[in-house]
Amino acid sequence: MDVRVILFRTLFSALLLTLASPGLAQSLTPSETQRVDRTVTATLAKSGVPSASIAIVRGGRIVYVKAYGKQAETGTTRDDAPYQIASISKQFTAAAILLLQRDGKLSLDDTVAKYVPGISGGETITIRQVLSHTAGLEDYWPQDYSFKAMATPVTPQQIVDRWAKKPLDFTPGTQWQYSNTGYVVVGMIVEKVSGQPLLDFLQTRVFKPLGITAYDQDLAIGPGFPQGYGRAALGPVRPVTPAAHGWLYAAGELSMSAKSLALWDVARLDRAVLTPEDWAAQETPVKLTDGTTNGYGLGVFTGAGNGHRFIEHSGEAVGFLSENIVYPDDKAAIVVLTNSWSNEAFKTLAQKLSGIVLKAPALDSADIAALAQARSVFDQIRSGTLDRSRLTENANFYFTATTLGDYRNSLAPLGTPRSFAQMGTARLRGGFVNRVYRVSYPGITLALSTYVEPGSNGKIEQFLIAPTQQ
Known part of the structure; x- marks a missing residue:
């Protein structure tokens, strides 16, 4: 799972170097709106991706929301349709931990063994290391396809028992390696400390205050919801079978519309719901023991390119790919949700839409x-x-x-x-x-x-x- 998440961040700084853009304004001009429409329509046609739903934040507010293409075999295309955002959910899981720390109920530097027993290295691994993928726990879903066990429902504890009790891949804090397993552990910690299911906690503390409509992605399936698609090599685009219940959990359990995700981005820009200190903690790259970092904080990547700082994360669920990028200094954000996991149109669209929205650096x-x-x-x-x-x-x-x-x-x-x-x-x-x-x-x-x-x-x-x- 989410190899594209890692690769995208590496490529994104380079892609930013190709951006061309008009001056920053509060709203999209008619010309920019036409460029957005042409860009999305042409990219879908060229890639074969059935649909995309996008949201654009400019000047700190949502200025554009629109869905394109075919969201499912039946039904109409809706701008408010909730796509599976997969690992973009990780920043919400991390936010839950930060809120609980602010409540005085735990600390980022607590060991995971304090809350979840039996995990390899649990007496030394900290919550901060798990959130930053530096704990050494083996990833349970490194594949970009749905493997055999995913046809059967699973519980968080079963994932922990099968993957989090294996020998660590490295000494905690010495390396960075993407691990969905770690976020399952963190989700269990949130539920134990808060006394609520993770999604219920987020509904109360994050989603309702911000006006976000979020779903458990396991339940966002069937009539009224976007359908996931895939493609084998250059073969036809076909609907795919969703994973059984439980497999994404705290590592990627959410479904929401592009507008709802953009509301979260606006909250990031405004430093709302979380305190400014907690937002900064999420966005601060965690350093390894040798002092190096790849820019990953607590559930988000950070970086810069072409004079623009960005905070981003991608997501990959069965049949879905998505991208969420926030440009804090520009008060801008781009949300791209697609319902195919066999094409990098989500990445192309994020780069091109950023080129339309962002202000180009002034030439000396x-x-x-x-x-x-x-x-x-x-x-x-x-x-x-x-x-x-x-x-x-x-x-x-x-x-x-x-x-x-x-x-x-x-x-x-x-x-x-x-x-x-x-x-x-x-x-x-x-x-x-x-x-x-x-x-x-x-x-x-x-x-x-x-x-x-x-x-x-x-x-x-x-x-x-x-x-x-x-």
Whole structure:
């Protein structure tokens, strides 16, 4: 389960470098709304994913909610339909622990053995380590498919007995490894300390105060609910059989609409329900014993790219993939829920919608000058009139007559670019200043990577153009 969760976070910082965006505003403009509609519709058509439900937060409020495509074999497509959000649920489980700590009923630094006996290493593993995936407990669902036992109902204790009593994969605190097993343990702790089922506790302390409608995903099946789909290789898209009751529990038990999840994102931005200190605790990356971290806090990943901090988590349930990203400094968030687990359309949509919503970093005077130079050289190359005095020895070596001819013959027919913009911020590498540009034409988008000597008169060391996804 949730290999994509881990991979997505690794890729997301890089994907942010390709964002192009208008200035930040409170609401989506008519043009932006059209771009969102075109983006979602085209992505679903290309990917074969039956449906997507999205919500957009801008300026700290929800400005757009819409569902697209086929949510089930029968019924209508509804904007308020609750999709299974799977491991995005982990941040709610972590929030429950933080609330109980605030109540004085437990501590993040308590050992799990204090509440759940018999777990391997339970006398030394802390609740904080379990929430941050640094406890060493073996993951019970690493697969991206529903394995044999998942056809039979299971209890949290049965999951613990089968997986949490095995030898630890590593000494607690020394490594990071995604573990759904750990969150089952944490869910049991919430229920023991609060005296309530986990979902009931969240309903009282989180969902009702925020106006969120949330369901146990085991019960969000059948008429009126989105249906999960899958695909074997390049075969037809087919409905899939849900897992039996109990398998996601505190590791991913929730179903909710895109709007409801966006209400949680707004609460994060406003520091509502939890205290500011508890929100910060969730969003602070937990360090290993050697002082390193991969950016995971308590149920969320944190990171930054293209000048934007983000807090995010993905989710994978049987037949569903989802993404939730919050940009705290921008007062923005993107929710993407899809009902297929055989395509990364959820990731593509999150990246593209972020590009529409976020404010691009301002260019300084050096960036502006470099942009003008890059555009001038681009126009020379597509016309075959390259001024080689502006190139370094290595760049001149690269641009042979054949290479320059290929550039000219492939670019000239495209005509004048629709847009030519810097993506991300400049960075130093190998003694050069590296900048990346996106060159857009109808039907195709090009990525231009440049390395230039420092200074206003620096020569160009690299000028490489390649196609990229729009």
